[in-house]
Amino acid sequence: MAKKDYKQLLQYLDPGKLPRHIGIIMDGNGRWAKQRNRPHLFGHQAGAKALRQVVELGVELKLEHLTFYAFSTENWNRPAEEVNGLLRLLKERLKKQIPEMMEQNIYAQFIGTAVGLDPDYWKEVSRTVEVTHQNTGMVVNFAFNYGGRLEIIDGFKKLMQSSPESLETLSPENFGAYLYTAGQPDPDLIIRTSGEYRLSNFLLWQSAYAEIYVTDTLWPDFDKLELIKALLDYAGRQRRFGGR
Ligand code: FPP
DSSP, rough: OOGHHHHHHHHTGGGGGSSSEEEOOOOOHHHHHHTOOOOHHHHHHHHHHHHHHHHHHHTTTSEEEEEEEEEEEGGGGSOHHHHHHHHHHHHHHHHHHHHHHTTTEEEEEEOOOOOOOOHHHHHHHHHHHHTTOOSSSEEEEEEEEEOOOHHHHHHHHHHHHHHHGGGGGGGGGGGGGGSSTTTSSSOSSSEEOTTTTOOOOOTTTTTTOEEEEEEEEEEGGHHHHHHHHHHHHHHEEEEEEEEO
């Protein structure tokens, strides 16, 4: 099927069987660039275009929440040139995308930690997305300087600092209120590209009952058609949440 034919598959999607929240581990940018004898960053640039397509289809399908794993706390271990390039790319692409996000009524935010980031950089990118915070449509989370274990520790610290008495009533049902994703539903579906079967410290708490979809497609090649394939696969899953 030609790439442009994603609309043909749309008719098979049951709107009642769409996930409310999808988390996406965008993997394979480096391999995609290597296949083309280009630097790693070239893959990340192409990856940013794939992200845009997925957001576009998310809006079209009226998805509620999308979370993209854009930069992990472990990504600092990469060569400085790649890290700096990736941080610059994030800042520039976001700035560029804001008018479109406003049109699409998207609420964009970062989930992650400011620790380790240059404070001026953090201020600038935070301000960039803040303008979307009046919007009432799809929520797009950029997991940025994000680590799942750190998020759980940060959440626990927050609880101890704000209301230590809540420790008595702390439960799996109410701990989510202390996480970066407070107030959002847990992801129903986690998509990982490039054929790796790992969560890589992504939404560890929230993914407890998420369905996981892995495709061999490298992230820069992921497009609307690929997203629909993932959604059709998800629609066929039987979710039991530990029951029968
Ligand atoms: C993993 O691929 C991907 C990342 C570490 C970064 C993902 C970031 C983007 C796609 C840019 C996001 C842009 C915006 C606007 C948020 P990899 O480099 O590990 O690939 P490899 O495993 O093939 O080397």
